[in-house]
Amino acid sequence: MDFRFDIIVEYTPYLIKGTLLTIGLSLAGILIGTILGLFIGLGKIQRRKLLTWPFVWYITFFRGTPLFVQILLIHFGVVPMLIGETNGIVATIIALSLNAAAYIAEIFRAGIQSIDRGQMEAARSLGMTHVQAMRYVILPQAFKRMIPPLGNEFIVLIKESSLAAIVATPEIMYWGRAMAGQYYRVWEPYLTAAVIYLLLTLSLSFLLNLLERRLKTE
Numbered sequence: 147m148d149f150r151f152d153i154i155v156e157y158t159p160y161l162i163k164g165t166l167l168t169i170g171l172s173l174a175g176i177l178i179g180t181i182l183g184l185f186i187g188l189g190k191i192q193r194r195k196l197l198t199w200p201f202v203w204y205i206t207f208f209r210g211t212p213l214f215v216q217i218l219l220i221h222f223g224v225v226p227m228l229i230g231e232t233n234g235i236v237a238t239i240i241a242l243s244l245n246a247a248a249y250i251a252e253i254f255r256a257g258i259q260s261i262d263r264g265q266m267e268a269a270r271s272l273g274m275t276h277v278q279a280m281r282y283v284i285l286p287q288a289f290k291r292m293i294p295p296l297g298n299e300f301i302v303l304i305k306e307s308s309l310a311a312i313v314a315t316p317e318i319m320y321w322g323r324a325m326a327g328q329y330y331r332v333w334e335p336y337l338t339a340a341v342i343y344l345l346l347t348l349s350l351s352f353l354l355n356l357l358e359r360r361l362k363t364e
Contacts, residue, residue: 175242183250
């Protein structure tokens with residue numbers, strides 16, 4: 147098997163741009179998805195069951211349908227309604243954020259419910275409101291337990307951002323497919339893309355391990 151490094155060198159500037167865009171898309175998806183996931187997770191653990199239904203349906207829909215389909219629906223249906231025309235980057239950010247929020251909501255719910263109820267009762271007995279008890283007592287403890295599953299979700303999000311290529315978002319796989327189409331080669335573009343994704347996920351895993359160890363020592 148001959149391996150042509152020259153076409154990788156030719157596409158290096160595009161792959162660098164694609165990598166930076168992938169990082170940007172993933173960070174936006176993680177940030178927005180985490181904020182949405184927190185509120186959705188809190189909404190799902192309300193005592194009034196009727197009020198939890200919208201959150202349950204949201205989680206059921208986004209966890210029960212493929213991200214591939216969600217990206218297409220948002221790209222061709224939602225984004226044109228919002229800004230009047232299709233836009234791959236906007237559609238990708240929305241799709242990744244909404245999809246991640248469903249999974250992160252379940253992580254928040256499980257983390258919060260893993261804290262003993264006595265912690266909330268003790269905080270309330272000290273005069274804290276429910277919101278204050280959640281903010282200063284429950285969430286800080288729950289967050290430490292959430293780091294491993296949140297890390298897994300963030301890694302999954304980086305890898306799933308590769309689906310953005312189907313709506314012409316110029317991230318890593320978009321340029322990988324362009325390289326494959328131009329030269330009718332398979333190994334060079336897809337192995338290069340795999341190495342880049344591997345470096346990204348390993349870097350994130352390293353940072354999350356550092357954060358986890360730091361919180362443990364504190």
